[in-house]
Amino acid sequence: MKNIRNFCIIAHIDHGKSTLADRLLDATGSVTEREKQDQLLDNMDLERERGITIKSHAIQMEYPYQGETYILNLIDTPGHVDFSYEVSRSIAACEGALLVVDAAQSIQAQTISNLYLALENDLEIIPVLNKVDLPSANPEEVTDDIVDLLGCRPEEVIPASAKTGLGIEDILKAVIERIPAPKGDPEAPLQALVFDSVYNPFRGVETYFRVMNGVIRKGQRVKFMATGKVYDADEIGTLKLHQVPKTSIAAGDVGYLITGVKDAREIKVGDTITSAEKPTTEAISGFEDVKPMVFAGIYPVDTEDYEELRNSMEKLRLNDASLVFTPESSAALGFGFRCGFLGMLHMEIVQERLEREFDMTVITTVPNVSYHAYTKKDPEAHIIVNNPSDLPDPTTLDRVEEPYIKATVITKSDFIGNVMSLCIDKRGQITNQTYLTQDRVELNFDMPLAEIVFDFYDRLKTVSKGYASFDYSPIGMRPSKLVRVDILLNAQMVDALSALVHADNAYHIGKKMCEKLKELIPRQQFDIPIQAAIGAKIISRETIKALRKDVTAKCYGGDISRKRKLLEKQKKGKKRMRQVGNVEIPQQAFMAVLKLND
Known part of the structure; x- marks a missing residue:
């Protein structure tokens, strides 16, 4: 055990985490020339294109140092804030972390939030200043920033x-010398932490775990404590670039387990594996069910593809256990699913994977968050509102609570004013402001999650000329004054365009929606009124004028009554048409509602 080192790499997006992992694999000879490629651990096309790690990975390396061979387990973590729970479980499986900071960009918001996560778990931090070869690098200044942040020596x-x-080579040396060897008792009952799982279509779910105490052996019966299920350990082994089967894995080491389970939802990240015969009494702390934060409806463009979409979603869920969906139907869009995502990036990735891997083109409705509604009849019990149409009637409503987040924005001091006014526009309250260096400021806000769901990130980048970085964590529910804004087309309600918004912004948003839809809905032979309403009260209206056929063209000269007769006949026809006509809403109208501020 004294020759094992478990570590992870924490960094902001694009600070060179995956490239550093590639170099470590080269230096330890874990990869042959033939297997080499850039961002080796990012095995999804999407990850390579966007330059982000979506799924975390683990890999074992061997490194000879001062006459002994050390086993180094690199437990990679996803970089984006949506996957912070996965990051926290990966960090819990390590004893040390490499903190990678870009020498050109200095410390960013996610560097700090992941660093705090690592410090909470008492990890040994090794600061690495990456990209020092860039012409724009500023190594002395950034080293000072790191020293200020960590309190270490330059x-x-x-x-x-x-x-x-x-x-x-220096990094590998530091990993061996500075990171402590894992502690654990090989004689104690088995206790292993699940930090990830991947789905293999041939063998079922592969569970990645770190053994805290005891030994896991091939063929023994193992129990998952959160679900209470018992399985046979068909195969266990360690994770090189390819899996290496072993007969047993002892305390301190990292490995994989195949039990033949076909459903990814049965294996939960953060769960504790123990022996079925001699179970441990306590589970490893910190386990929680992953809670979706953002909800949106996903519908097939053609209603006949509903079953095909269901199959695609089921297959996608095998790979992504944090995707939650339930069937729902909408008057405007037919049958589809209400899906829960960890955040906006997660939603975008799911949508893109449906299109790439399953050739499904889908319509996504306005994303919203999960609210708690309390009625006057029972002010204690809450109703969970994931869909605007679930909101009880305003007359019976006592109050509505919405999820709040603690947002951290790090920006240059020139842009403080812009960032503050953006956050206050989004109903944020500033709680703290700290100068990290003379020209870098950390701002803390409490703000509603619903406000950052749409376009907050894009606008933050715009007002700060791309310099601000952003991170958030949930802080619970708070009462709020929310109303449901409905859109009526030709007096028919379009449920897919309903949105829950704050009462102060309702008029403004309703007006903008109507204006946007007026631009996008094609003109018909009759007038189409577009109305925004709260309950029975109309708060805004726009009218799409009818295309008018000149019916009096053939009347030249003669009495006015002949023209009047033709115009009256046209008027009656238009009225009848308006009663029976229905209005098609183009796909871009749904998308445009998301981008109201453009």
């Missing part, structure tokens, strides 16, 4: 370049 910061391979 010589402890390792200058490196993952692109050229500079400093990689």
Whole structure:
């Protein structure tokens, strides 16, 4: 056990985490020349294109140092804030972390939030200054920033370049010397932490775990404590680039387990594996069910594809256990699903994977968050509102609570005013402001999650010229004054365009929606009124004028009554047409409602 080191890499998006992992694999000889490729651990096309890690990975390396061979387990973590629960479980499986900071961009919001996560778990932090070979790098200044943040000595910061391979040997040396060996008792009952699972279409779910105490052996019966299910350990082994089967894995080491389970929902990240015969009494703390934060409806463009969409979603859920969906129907769009996502990036990725991997083109409705509604009849029990149409009638409503978040924005001091006014526009309250250096400021806000769902991130980048970085964590529910804005087309309600908004913004949003739809809905032979309503009260209206055929063209000269007769006949026809006509809403109208501020 004294020769095992478990560590992870934490960094902001695009600070060179995946490239550094590639160099470590090269330096330890874990990858042959033939297997080499950039971002080796990111095995999804989507991850490579966007340059983000979506699924975390684990890989074992062997490194000879001072006459002994050390086993280094790199437990990679996803970088984006939507996947922060996965990051926290990966960090819990380690004893140390490499904190990678870009020498050109300095410390960003996610660097700090992931660092706090690591410090809460008492990890040994090794600061690495990456990209020192760039012409725009500023190593001395950024080293000072890291020293201020961590309170370490400047010589402890390792200058490196993952692109050229500079400093990689120093990093490996620091991992062995500074990160403590894992603690654990091989004689105790088995206790292992599940930090990830992947779905293999041939073998079922592969569970990645770190053994805290005891030994896991091939063929033994194992029990998952959160679900209470018992399985046979058909195969266990360690994770090199390809899996290496073993007969047993002892305390301190990391490995994989195949039990033949076909449903990814039965294996939960953060769960504790123990022996079925001699179980441990306590589970590893910190387990929670992943809670979706953002909800949206996903509908097939053609209603006949509903069954095909269901099959695609089921297959996608095998790979992504945090995707939650239930069937729902909408008067405007037919049958579809109400889906829960961890955040907007997660939603975008699910939508893109449906299109790429399953050729499903889908319509996504306005995303919203989950609210708690309380009625006057029973002010204690809450109704969970994931869909605007679930909101009880305003007359019976006592109050509505919405989820709030603690947002951290790090920006240059020139843009403080812009960032503050954006956050106050979004109903944020500033709680703290700290100068990290002379020209970098950390701002903390409490704000409603619903306000950052749409376009907050894009607008933050715009007002700060791309310099601000953003991170958030949920802080619970707070009462709020919310109303449901409905859109009526030709006096028919379009349920897919309903939105829950704050009472103060309702008029403004209703007016904008009507104006936007007026631009996008094609003109018909009759007038189409577009109305925004709260309950029975209309708050805004726009009218799409009818296309008019000139019916009096053939009347030249003669009495006015002949023209009047033709116009009256046209008027009656228009009236009848308006009663029976229905209005098609183009797909871009649904999308446009999301981008109201453009």
